[in-house]
Amino acid sequence: MSIALRNVSKQFGGVPAVHHVSFSVNEGELVALLGPSGCGKTTVLRLIAGLEMPTGGDIFIRGQRVNDLPVQQRNVGFVFQSYALFKNMNVFKNVAFGLRVKHWRKADIAARVQELLQVFELAGLEKRYPHQLSGGQRQRVAMARALAPKPSVLLLDEPFGAVDAKIRQELREWLVRLHRDLNVTTLFVTHDQEEAMEVASHIVILSQGNLEQIGTPREVYEQPASEFVARFIGVMNVVEAVVQQGVARVGELEFATAGQPDGQAIRIGFRPYAVQLSTDLARFRYQAVVRYTFFLGVMMRLELELASGLAIRTRMTKEEYMQLGLAEGSRVSFHIREYRVLSEARA
Amino acid sequence: MARRDHSREKDPASASRRGAEESPLVRWTLTGLALAFAAVFLLLPLANVFVQALAKGWRAYWAAVMEPDSLAAIRLTITVAAITVPLNVGFGLAAAWAIAKFEFRGKSILITLIDLPFSISPVVTGLMFVLLFGLQGYFGPWLEAHHLKVIFATPGLVLATVFVTFPFAARELIPVMQAAGTEQEQAALTLGASGWQTFWHVTLPSVKWGLLYGIILCNARAMGEFGAVSVVSGHIAGLTDTMPLRVEKLYQEYNSAGAFTVASLLALLALATLAVKTLLEWRARRELGRGQPALPLA
Numbered sequence: 001m002s003i004a005l006r007n008v009s010k011q012f013g014g015v016p017a018v019h020h021v022s023f024s025v026n027e028g029e030l031v032a033l034l035g036p037s038g039c040g041k042t043t044v045l046r047l048i049a050g051l052e053m054p055t056g057g058d059i060f061i062r063g064q065r066v067n068d069l070p071v072q073q074r075n076v077g078f079v080f081q082s083y084a085l086f087k088n089m090n091v092f093k094n095v096a097f098g099l100r101v102k103h104w105r106k107a108d109i110a111a112r113v114q115e116l117l118q119v120f121e122l123a124g125l126e127k128r129y130p131h132q133l134s135g136g137q138r139q140r141v142a143m144a145r146a147l148a149p150k151p152s153v154l155l156l157d158e159p160f161g162a163v164d165a166k167i168r169q170e171l172r173e174w175l176v177r178l179h180r181d182l183n184v185t186t187l188f189v190t191h192d193q194e195e196a197m198e199v200a201s202h203i204v205i206l207s208q209g210n211l212e213q214i215g216t217p218r219e220v221y222e223q224p225a226s227e228f229v230a231r232f233i234g235v236m237n238v239v240e241a242v243v244q245q246g247v248a249r250v251g252e253l254e255f256a257t258a259g260q261p262d263g264q265a266i267r268i269g270f271r272p273y274a275v276q277l278s279t280d281l282a283r284f285r286y287q288a289v290v291r292y293t294f295f296l297g298v299m300m301r302l303e304l305e306l307a308s309g310l311a312i313r314t315r316m317t318k319e320e321y322m323q324l325g326l327a328e329g330s331r332v333s334f335h336i337r338e339y340r341v342l343s344e345a346r347a
Numbered sequence: 348m349a350r351r352d353h354s355r356e357k358d359p360a361s362a363s364r365r366g367a368e369e370s371p372l373v374r375w376t377l378t379g380l381a382l383a384f385a386a387v388f389l390l391l392p393l394a395n396v397f398v399q400a401l402a403k404g405w406r407a408y409w410a411a412v413m414e415p416d417s418l419a420a421i422r423l424t425i426t427v428a429a430i431t432v433p434l435n436v437g438f439g440l441a442a443a444w445a446i447a448k449f450e451f452r453g454k455s456i457l458i459t460l461i462d463l464p465f466s467i468s469p470v471v472t473g474l475m476f477v478l479l480f481g482l483q484g485y486f487g488p489w490l491e492a493h494h495l496k497v498i499f500a501t502p503g504l505v506l507a508t509v510f511v512t513f514p515f516a517a518r519e520l521i522p523v524m525q526a527a528g529t530e531q532e533q534a535a536l537t538l539g540a541s542g543w544q545t546f547w548h549v550t551l552p553s554v555k556w557g558l559l560y561g562i563i564l565c566n567a568r569a570m571g572e573f574g575a576v577s578v579v580s581g582h583i584a585g586l587t588d589t590m591p592l593r594v595e596k597l598y599q600e601y602n603s604a605g606a607f608t609v610a611s612l613l614a615l616l617a618l619a620t621l622a623v624k625t626l627l628e629w630r631a632r633r634e635l636g637r638g639q640p641a642l643p644l645a
Contacts, residue, residue, distance in 0.1 A: 049537055051533055051536070070536075071533075072536055078533075078534065078537040084534040086535075087531070088553055089552075097535065097538055097548070098538035101538065149538060
């Protein structure tokens with residue numbers, strides 16, 4: 001176990017930011033800390049680094065309880081969202097800083113820095129100052145600087161937050177490659193579920209300071225532990241239905257639900273891909289009109305409107321869409337292949 | 348073209364530039380007035396100091412400088428500044444660090460206290476120290492008993508000067524430190540740097556231009572201070588006269604050549620301060636890169 005949190009809480013002046021959070025990260029893993037802004041994910045990262053002190057609970061790094069260990073002795077690499085490069089130092093000195101303060105020998109420092117500059121494709125930029133670098137270069141310097149003293153864990157705060165969409169994709173792939181090559185336990189904070197799904201081997205999902213779920217991208221997508229997770233990870237249709245004799249009904253839709261008392265209002269969710277469409281109106285039991293279509297590149301997103309006024313989102317590939325000859329206003333029949341009961345409806 | 352004109356109108360800077368182009372008469376009048384004012388009230392008196400000092404030639408000028416009491420005044424002024432400036436720079440760094448990087452109770456009181464010397468007449472400051480350390484003052488008898496001299500001696504001059512120049516370094520450093528934020532320091536800590544290493548390698552370099560500017564301002568004021576120093580000095584020629592006090596004394600003795608000679612040295616200090624300030628601004632802008640705010644210089 002490389003990082004472990006046990007019942008960790010943090011309050012800022014009485015306001016809870018992190019609430020009894022427990023999770024662990026295995027050695028060598030690349031894990032995402034995911035949640036909407038203000039959910040406490042950056043606070044968790046700072047707690048692990050020692051930049052904030054927990055108000056309760058225990059934090060372990062490689063089996064050692066680090067609660068009382070100052071930042072300097074935790075041996076973590078931390079990359080700030082703003083990179084926080086030393087403005088008055090050039091690239092070489094930035095990367096060398098963590099080695100210099102630990103009194104490495106000059107020759108060793110030079111060798112280690114050169115090695116990192118090679119890995120991060122920064123060779124030749126040693127003499128540049130941060131303001132003379134591009135955004136991507138600054139980020140790589142920040143990563144190289146954090147990794148130079150060979151930290152036991154690498155903590156990244158919104159690593160792709162400050163770059164534009166086009167570079168983000170490249171950076172994601174680069175991070176995965178880098179992690180595979182260096183094999184450093186890495187925990188990164190993000191608010192972008194797509195990014196977390198694509199990059200991480202495990203995802204820790206936080207909401208309002210509470211841990212919602214930990215799992216592989218597949219697990220959190222297919223078996224969300226809560227409605228929050230279900231709606232936060234990917235798109236989900238959510239309807240509110242009332243149970244009558246084991247069947248939940250809303251508009252013309254019916255969902256078999258066992259073990260729910262009559263009259264109970266429940267929330268039911270289903271993914272867009274679970275909606276199967278046909279232009280043969282007799283094929284499936286529900287009928288609808290294609291109200292809107294959205295072109296997403298390879299995929300098409302469709303919004304169906306039922307006679308009762310319910311709106312349902314679905315998606316399909318562009319080829320499928322062409323084959324079916326659909327357009328806005330087309331009449332279709334559909335069924336819902338899988339769904340899940342999310343919760344009892346909120347009163 | 349039409350679109351460009353439209354966007355231009357929205358930009359206040361170019362709008363005012365265009366406005367100025369339309370009325371060169373106003374522009375020239377205003378510029379002329381400002382220049383004339385500066386020439387009459389700033390340049391002319393300054394030039395006059397040097398003209399008067401050199402009225403009897405370089406040899407007389409040199410003799411006036413080498414006059415023992417004037418030399419003593421120069422030495423004393425340098426001594427006082429040499430003690431005052433490091434003290435206030437140290438204090439300024441500590442205060443600015445505390446104010447810019449931490450939240451604590453009484454912060455606004457501390458900021459107000461730092462500004463206090465600005466709002467107190469220097470003469471009152473001098474009097475204050477006389478009342479504290481003079482023979483009739485609170486600590487006077489104790490000092491007398493231990494054969495320590497504060498008032499009418501160098502320690503009194505240093506105390507008065509420290510008080511008057513108290514805000515200069517701190518005032519320059521606070522905004523620069525606030526602008527630098529705390530993330531670079533946090534990064535240094537995660538990299539294993541101790542508090543002292545962080546201060547020395549990260550905090551101090553990030554404020555170095557503000558610090559240097561604070562030092563030259565503090566120094567200029569420490570050397571030029573008259574009011575507070577005048578009260579605590581006792582005007583003992585060759586012992587407790589600083590340069591400004593020496594200028595006054597020479598002038599009152601109708602030795603205007605001597606007065607202007609010493610005054611010209613102070614004026615030179617002012618010019619040097621100005622030159623260094625300009626150099627610092629230029630270097631700071633170059634090093635911090637374009638688009639970065641330069642020092643928050645007054």
